[in-house]
Amino acid sequence: MMWTELPPGLILLLGGVLAAVLPHHGRKALMLVLPFVGFWQLIDVPNGDHAVVTLFGAELVGSRIDSLSLVWGYIFYIAALIAGIFHLHVRDRMQDVAALTYMGSAVGAIFAGDLISLFIYWELTAVTSVFLIFANRTNASFRAGIRYLIVQIASGVLLLGGLIIHWRGTGSVEFGNLGLDAPGGLLIFLGFGIKAAFPLLHNWLQDSYPQATVTGTVFLSSFTTKMAIYTLARGFPGQEELIWIGAAMTAFPIFYAVIENDLRKVLAYSLNNQLGYMVVGVGIGTELALNGAAAHAFTHILYKGLLFMSMGAVLYRVGTIKGSELGGLYKSMPWTAGFCIVGAASISAFPLFSGFISKSLIITAAAEEGYWFVWLILLFASAGVFHHSGIKIPYFAFFAWPHQAQKTCREAPLNMLLAMGIAAVFCVGIGVFPSYLYAILPYQTDFVPYTGSHVVTQLQLLLFSALAFAWLMRTGLYPPELKSTVLDFDWVYRRALHRVWRATVEWGSETSGALTGGMRGWVNNVIGVAGRLGRPGGLVSQTSKPGTGVLWLTAMLGLYLLVFGL
Amino acid sequence: MSASPEFREPERYALDRPAVVRRIYHVLIVVCVLLGLADVADLIWHIYHKHGIYDVEYLPNFYGFYGLLGCIFLVLSAKQLRKVVMRDEDYYDDDVD
Numbered sequence: 267m268m269w270t271e272l273p274p275g276l277i278l279l280l281g282g283v284l285a286a287v288l289p290h291h292g293r294k295a296l297m298l299v300l301p302f303v304g305f306w307q308l309i310d311v312p313n314g315d316h317a318v319v320t321l322f323g324a325e326l327v328g329s330r331i332d333s334l335s336l337v338w339g340y341i342f343y344i345a346a347l348i349a350g351i352f353h354l355h356v357r358d359r360m361q362d363v364a365a366l367t368y369m370g371s372a373v374g375a376i377f378a379g380d381l382i383s384l385f386i387y388w389e390l391t392a393v394t395s396v397f398l399i400f401a402n403r404t405n406a407s408f409r410a411g412i413r414y415l416i417v418q419i420a421s422g423v424l425l426l427g428g429l430i431i432h433w434r435g436t437g438s439v440e441f442g443n444l445g446l447d448a449p450g451g452l453l454i455f456l457g458f459g460i461k462a463a464f465p466l467l468h469n470w471l472q473d474s475y476p477q478a479t480v481t482g483t484v485f486l487s488s489f490t491t492k493m494a495i496y497t498l499a500r501g502f503p504g505q506e507e508l509i510w511i512g513a514a515m516t517a518f519p520i521f522y523a524v525i526e527n528d529l530r531k532v533l534a535y536s537l538n539n540q541l542g543y544m545v546v547g548v549g550i551g552t553e554l555a556l557n558g559a560a561a562h563a564f565t566h567i568l569y570k571g572l573l574f575m576s577m578g579a580v581l582y583r584v585g586t587i588k589g590s591e592l593g594g595l596y597k598s599m600p601w602t603a604g605f606c607i608v609g610a611a612s613i614s615a616f617p618l619f620s621g622f623i624s625k626s627l628i629i630t631a632a633a634e635e636g637y638w639f640v641w642l643i644l645l646f647a648s649a650g651v652f653h654h655s656g657i658k659i660p661y662f663a664f665f666a667w668p669h670q671a672q673k674t675c676r677e678a679p680l681n682m683l684l685a686m687g688i689a690a691v692f693c694v695g696i697g698v699f700p701s702y703l704y705a706i707l708p709y710q711t712d713f714v715p716y717t718g719s720h721v722v723t724q725l726q727l728l729l730f731s732a733l734a735f736a737w738l739m740r741t742g743l744y745p746p747e748l749k750s751t752v753l754d755f756d757w758v759y760r761r762a763l764h765r766v767w768r769a770t771v772e773w774g775s776e777t778s779g780a781l782t783g784g785m786r787g788w789v790n791n792v793i794g795v796a797g798r799l800g801r802p803g804g805l806v807s808q809t810s811k812p813g814t815g816v817l818w819l820t821a822m823l824g825l826y827l828l829v830f831g832l
Numbered sequence: 833m834s835a836s837p838e839f840r841e842p843e844r845y846a847l848d849r850p851a852v853v854r855r856i857y858h859v860l861i862v863v864c865v866l867l868g869l870a871d872v873a874d875l876i877w878h879i880y881h882k883h884g885i886y887d888v889e890y891l892p893n894f895y896g897f898y899g900l901l902g903c904i905f906l907v908l909s910a911k912q913l914r915k916v917v918m919r920d921e922d923y924y925d926d927d928v929d
Contacts, residue, residue: 520906521906521909521910521913522910522913524906524907524910525910525911525913525914525917525918596847597845633885633886634885638886641886645895645898645899645902646898646902646906649898649899649902649903649906650902650903650906652899653903653906653907665847717880717881717883718879718880718881718882719880719881719882719883719884722867722870722871722874722880722882723882723889723894723895724895725867726864726867726868726871726893726894726895726896726899727895727896727898727899728899729860729863729864729867729896729899730864730867730893730895730896730897730899730900730903731899731900731902731903732860733860733861733864733900734899734900734903734904734907735903735907736857736860738903738904738907740857743907743908743911744907745907745910745911745914748918749921750914750918750919750920750921751918751919751920751921751922751923751924752914752917752918752919753917753918753919753923754917760924
């Protein structure tokens with residue numbers, strides 16, 4: 267049957283293609299209706315492999331619906347709807363098309379049952395989402411977008427290399443539990459690791475998300491990184507290295523979050539930290555831990571989206587999102603402030619908010635499996651999250667007394683408030699009634715989050731952290747928000763390598779100048795030959811072997827779309 | 833951006849009064865003390881049956897002290913980090929191809 271055999275990602279993807287020719291209202295209608303259509307498909311179609319086709323000896327599975335992929339499928343459609351509502355007032359065809367195709371590719375990746383389909387969707391998320399950054403149409407956003415694209419494509423290239431080695435080594439392209447020891451496993455792992463923002467591979471996230479449009483960041487924050495978490499949970503569950511990688515991810519971004527001035531960048535650092543919990547959960551790999559990773563991805567998309575929406579609304583109304591220039595906005599934007607606080611309470615894992623019932627699965631799993639050091643890091647990071655996302659974000663945007671005259675502005679537009687309201691209802695609803703979320707997790711669970719012991723200890727951790735903030739503020743020890751650029755690992759490729767390159771070129775030209783004409787003539791000869799080979803029709807500019815492989819894949823994508831899309 | 837921010841004398845709200853902020857601070861201290869005492873009370877009367885996996889969790893107010901010290905450490909060391917990694921706001925503005 268058509269409906270069953272339709273790969274889920276194509277619903278939003280083809281909607282995006284259609285949006286390229288539709289007028290404004292048609293595009294908005296698609297963004298509001300298609301998430302429901304997609305959600306209905308997930309409910310309607312039975313679990314199992316669908317849309318299976320054999321191409322070039324490889325079995326491609328376009329739609330693998332099981333308990334793991336469904337968790338991500340559900341939340342991706344919920345996020346698509348909320349972000350679509352938040353984006354409703356924007357009249358920009360480029361962003362509409364980019365958002366729809368981007369979300370479709372992410373959904374497609376979740377339900378891809380083989381590595382080739384996964385690779386195609388993986389690359390599509392990169393080339394579609396970058397337009398949400400370009401759409402800001404500034405020089406800075408263009409440059410950030412190009413850097414983003416380079417890193418994302420590099421992740422895809424690693425995945426492609428790993429998949430070819432894996433295919434040759436095992437004769438199968440099935441995307442199941444791979445493990446690092448499988449042929450090509452390490453390359454695939456690193457490809458996933460870039461998009462999951464592993465330490466030192468993370469900086470594309472903090473570099474690009476704050477450069478995207480007000481609504482673009484909301485789309486971006488929901489999909490790429492959580493898609494990567496899903497692929498880790500599918501391909502590398504119980505891979506012990508992930509526990510330590512994840513623990514590092516929870517801890518080190520929070521130091522940056524404390525001193526960063528751009529509040530959307532602070533959120534990007536805290537996003538990185540939240541991914542760390544999920545990576546730890548995947549690494550531990552027990553049923554409890556994998557449930558925790560899935561549950562945390564689910565709740566995280568909602569509260570992180572909510573926080574990005576509230577900061578987006580401030581940026582939209584005030585024109586800046588620098589902590590050093592904001593403050594006191596709770597008077598002008600009380601609803602936005604309230605929703606922001608709900609998001610802040612959720613990410614901080616306050617009892618009765620969503621983060622509490624998901625994060626505790628992971629922390630409990632770490633303790634139960636005897637990783638006491640990791641457990642201590644996760645607790646420290648939990649206190650730190652409350653400190654920078656729970657308090658710093660709402661405080662500096664809405665409450666801090668600004669240095670200049672206080673800014674006044676209008677409350678956020680109605681559609682933004684509605685989107686934030688829906689996300690806030692989810693955050694509280696999941697926190698109060700966790701059993702509904704627990705029921706859709708990959709494994710059955712009888713975990714009870716609300717015990718007296720758990721609630722009291724969590725409140726101790728959080729309120730004493732709040733006390734630390736208040737005390738540091740009142741004694742003046744807390745570092746003020748300063749106009750600044752904070753250097754992170756991206757400095758290596760934006761400055762250090764650049765300098766090395768320049769120095770090398772200068773040294774080279776000096777050396778060649780010092781040498782006699784013979785050397786220069788030799789260099790000129792090389793340049794001449796290279797020029798002849800490289801010009802149109804020359805040997806090097808013809809399609810070479812690696813390109814043929816990519817061509818084949820593109821052809822397969824085309825066929826694939828034809829076979830299932832029509 | 834849709835609306836340009838105007839600058840005008842804002843209304844006075846309760847939170848603008850230092851006395852109110854100080855009271856919030858004091859309430860926070862009281863709540864923290866009570867939460868810490870809850871652990872001591874649990875040791876004696878087993879009110880909520882604290883259950884933990886590691887011994888350290890049974891120290892009264894372990895989570896509270898850990899959060900407090902952790903946050904102070906976080907902020908003060910981040911402040912030191914600024915000395916190393918903080919540059920002018922326009923540091924990357926001269927990006928050249």
